[in-house]
Amino acid sequence: VIAQAAVAGGDNKTATATYKILLQDPKTRFVGIHGLLKQKLQEEDFETALKLATRAFALKPKHLETQDALLKLQAGQKDWAGVRKTLNAKLKHGSLPRDVHRRRDGVFALSQARELHAVGELEAAHVKAIEANKLTPGLVSAAILTSQGYLEKDKPKLAAKTLRAAWSIEPHPELAAGFAAIISNETPIERLDRFLSLTKIAPSHPETKMLIAELNIAAEQFDQARLEMGDLASTDPTMRSLTIMAAIEQGEGGDDQSVREILTDALSAQRDPQWVCDNCGNISHEWEAVCVSCETIDSVSWKRPPASDVISSKMLPLIIGQTFPGDKDIDKLFRDNSNMDGVKRSILI
Numbered sequence: 001v002i003a004q005a006a007v008a009g010g011d012n013k014t015a016t017a018t019y020k021i022l023l024q025d026p027k028t029r030f031v032g033i034h035g036l037l038k039q040k041l042q043e044e045d046f047e048t049a050l051k052l053a054t055r056a057f058a059l060k061p062k063h064l065e066t067q068d069a070l071l072k073l074q075a076g077q078k079d080w081a082g083v084r085k086t087l088n089a090k091l092k093h094g095s096l097p098r099d100v101h102r103r104r105d106g107v108f109a110l111s112q113a114r115e116l117h118a119v120g121e122l123e124a125a126h127v128k129a130i131e132a133n134k135l136t137p138g139l140v141s142a143a144i145l146t147s148q149g150y151l152e153k154d155k156p157k158l159a160a161k162t163l164r165a166a167w168s169i170e171p172h173p174e175l176a177a178g179f180a181a182i183i184s185n186e187t188p189i190e191r192l193d194r195f196l197s198l199t200k201i202a203p204s205h206p207e208t209k210m211l212i213a214e215l216n217i218a219a220e221q222f223d224q225a226r227l228e229m230g231d232l233a234s235t236d237p238t239m240r241s242l243t244i245m246a247a248i249e250q251g252e253g254g255d256d257q258s259v260r261e262i263l264t265d266a267l268s269a270q271r272d273p274q275w276v277c278d279n280c281g282n283i284s285h286e287w288e289a290v291c292v293s294c295e296t297i298d299s300v301s302w303k304r305p306p307a308s309d310v311i312s313s314k315m316l317p318l319i320i321g322q323t324f325p326g327d328k329d330i331d332k333l334f335r336d337n338s339n340m341d342g343v344k345r346s347i348l349i
Contacts, residue, residue: 012039030059037069049073057086062093075290075297080112106135107298110142111289117145122152133162138169140302141287144178156182160197167198171207172302188219206232206241213244222251242266273302281306 016039022032033056040049053070060066067090074082087104090096096104113128126149132142143166150159163179166172179198180191192215199208209232216225225248233241246262275284277300282293284300291299 015039030056030063033059034063034066037066041069046073046076050077057089061089062095064095067093067095071297072295075108076295078111078115080108080115083108084112102135104298106132106139106142107289109135110139110145113142113145117148122149125149126153133166137165139287140166140170140172140174144174147178147182151182164198164201168201170302171202171205171211173207173211176207176211188215191215192219206236210241210244213248217244217247217251220251222248225251237265237269238272239266239269240272242269271305273304275300276303276305 016036019032019035019039022028022035033052037049037052037056040046040052049069050073053066053073056063056066057070067086071083071086071090074080074086084105087096087101087108091098091101109128110132113125113132116122116128117125126146129142129145129149132139133146136142143162147159147162150156150162159182160179163175163182167175167179176195176198179195183191183194186194192212195211195215199212202208209228209230212228213225216222216228225244229241229244229248233245242262243266246259246266249262250259275287276282277284277291277293277296279296279299280291280294282291283305284292287302288300290297
């Protein structure tokens with residue numbers, strides 16, 4: 001009571017002294033540790049807070065608030081092994097549904113794999129990546145890293161199989177880029193043929209349509225690219241679909257004015273899916289296990305950002321100028337609009 005009154009009155013010194021007294025009695029030790037933990041979190045002394053959370057968890061592993069505090073602190077310190085142990089405890093004590101546990105366990109297995117891969121421990125990284133991919137087969141980054149591991153082992157068939165399995169769950173431009181990387185020295189026509197094993201999986205998906213169109217553009221088969229796009233650019237006009245149509249129009253010999261009009265529509269259209277935090281709306285260039293903005297765990301998903309993020313048509317003269325943009329200007333368009341990164345990457349496949 002004295003400690004709570006001190007906290008309410010802003011007397012942190014008295015509160016700290018009281019919590020420390022509580023540490024001396026086994027019956028009140030948890031209360032003392034938990035109180036000190038809250039103080040350290042408020043002070044943003046996360047290193048001390050992690051030590052306190054670990055002690056509190058050891059005393060009362062079923063305490064939900066302590067579980068969550070420990071989990072967040074471990075994630076903040078990138079202690080992925082510790083995070084996975086805490087997740088297992090949450091599952092054991094019934095504070096985490098089994099399906100959510102499986103998903104997050106896969107997410108942090110991937111975090112372990114990434115860290116190991118970054119320091120050159122490729123074999124260990126590959127083992128963790130495979131584990132992550134099995135736990136969360138729809139996690140794009142897990143499939144890509146697993147595929148990369150197979151390529152490093154000179155097993156292209158397994159790399160392709162991994163990416164096709166992920167594509168069957170949800171087609172994604174990063175999966176297409178990974179599939180392209182399996183063989184680098186092939187002609188555009190050869191690449192088109194090889195990609196058939198991927199694109200036949202979900203032929204009606206917009207991502208598949210745009211991918212096939214981009215591959216045909218690279219092969220300079222612009223009429224076929226237009227056929228593959230169908231009415232996608234009119235029924236679902238996004239920056240990417242319209243940019244593809246501009247490339248087709250230019251490839252077929254369309255005049256500069258026509259191409260410029262399509263690009264103008266593209267820049268004011270709905271943005272394509274990106275890695276967006278479900279909690280704070282922060283947009284990232286790549287998937288992360290923990291949002292870099294709000295630090296929420298497993299909140300980054302592939303979806304369209306809010307319509308408010310669309311570039312205003314009033315900005316178009318500043319972005320594309322009054323004349324048809326040349327190659328350098330188009331490169332600037334791609335740099336200035338992160339959502340177009342996938343377009344450029346795919347066309348360059």
